[in-house]
């Protein structure tokens with residue numbers, strides 16, 4: 001006897017970044033974050049989870065190769081075992097989780113967000129308990145809870161120590177606004193610090209972090225408004241400012257955390273030159289815990305921007321498209 005469940009999730013790109021936890025065990029953030037989930041036709045993680053009384057231990061594989069079952073994955077499994085609606089038998093069975101990414105990990109596009117989101121949804125389907133998805137996905141990786149939704153999502157920091165109010169919700173569906181993302185794959189620099197450790201070090205050492213946190217409420221409000229009104233210039237500006245702010249806070253961390261390379265910075269400067277020369281905001285950019293830079297564009301500008309980029313740089317690129325992505329918040 002065994003149970004099988006599937007799930008798919010797409011990576012999300014943070015426009016207002018999550019950086020710093022108020023509780024690391026429960027994965028509760030210091031600030032709200034807003035993201036856009038990429039089109040799952042182009043980039044997605046597909047996960048199959050199987051539970052059987054015959055399995056001796058939990059087992060996880062990624063793209064066909066066994067990977068370490070991390071403490072975070074164990075926390076997800078543990079949390080779902082406690083909530084399992086299929087009876088105590090299944091709750092004590094071990095699971096096998098097989099995951100495949102449809103995009104190169106080299107794209108560095110928060111593969112943890114789609115990976116841990118699909119992991120949480122697949123195991124939640126096994127356990128037949130979908131009520132606590134934000135909480136469960138968050139335990140795998142904070143950013144994963146935003147990938148439960150297609151389109152634009154906001155993850156509320158919440159205030160309660162138990163985290164029940166720290167959940168993600170959808171701000172706008174993917175169909176609300178047709179935007180494009182160009183991922184500039186800058187190639188790996190020095191091995192960057194994993195975000196979990198780096199953000200803990202920022203919280204412990206950065207004196208700029210409080211300044212970042214105090215300007216976020218206004219910035220979040222501006223992004224919500226830009227999304228609601230489909231105001232590209234404002235959305236792009238807020239994303240660029242927040243990305244710059246995140247990397248400034250990383251530089252202020254002691255010892256400092258460096259994700260951007262000279263190549264990343266050259267792309268950032270290029271965007272500002274292009275926007276200035278065009279007399280309008282053609283592109284926005286944002287970069288996470290790695291050197292790749294994601295560019296935001298309106299559909300009509302993608303070819304112009306891609307052409308200018310290719311002429312200016314020797315970079316590989318993936319063109320992503322924010323279409324209708326699977327919405328895991330409404331699981332059948």
Ligand code: DP6
Pocket residue numbers: 013014016017018019027033110112140141142143144195196197288289
């Ligand atoms: C820079 O979600 O990977 O991408 O919760 O510790 O697993 P953990 O961190 P993670 O951090 C993502 C950081 C970021 C910004 C963001 O996605 O909001």
